[in-house]
Amino acid sequence: MTNFTQDGTGYRKPGNRLLNQKKPSQPVDVTTPAKVTPTVELEQDPKTGDVTVTPKKPDGSTYPPGTVVEIPGKGDKPITVTIGEDGKGKVPNSELPDGKVTKPGKITEPGKPAVEVPNVTTPAKVTTPVTPTTEK
Numbered sequence: 001m002t003n004f005t006q007d008g009t010g011y012r013k014p015g016n017r018l019l020n021q022k023k024p025s026q027p028v029d030v031t032t033p034a035k036v037t038p039t040v041e042l043e044q045d046p047k048t049g050d051v052t053v054t055p056k057k058p059d060g061s062t063y064p065p066g067t068v069v070e071i072p073g074k075g076d077k078p079i080t081v082t083i084g085e086d087g088k089g090k091v092p093n094s095e096l097p098d099g100k101v102t103k104p105g106k107i108t109e110p111g112k113p114a115v116e117v118p119n120v121t122t123p124a125k126v127t128t129p130v131t132p133t134t135e136k
Helices: none
Strands: 011-013 017-019 039-044 051-056 068-071 079-082 089-091 101-108 115-122
Touching (some): 039 068, 039 115, 051 068
Antiparallel strands (some): 011 017, 068 079, 101 115
């Protein structure tokens, strides 16, 4: 008379001999390639507060002129920037939000569907510090 072992790995015969034992499967390391997404680099001029927007393809190359980039702006209104011949676009300080904003952005190449870029951080507007005057 045969019966299964409690852990289901084989059959037991009287006399406690294990027959037809299955080996547990071994884990296999699988590396899934990460989804490659483009990036949007934002560089702010500390004097003027203007921001240079540089969208980059996953391979590091720049986008063609006419590409439209949307970066987080004030409230739910994104700031739209059109990329020029140098692969960059500018956002004047006056259009920037009062505080730093991190939200998804978008890159739209001419004639192609928009690509979402997660976590684009738009820097805050630079406000010129008011130097207090002291009376003598």
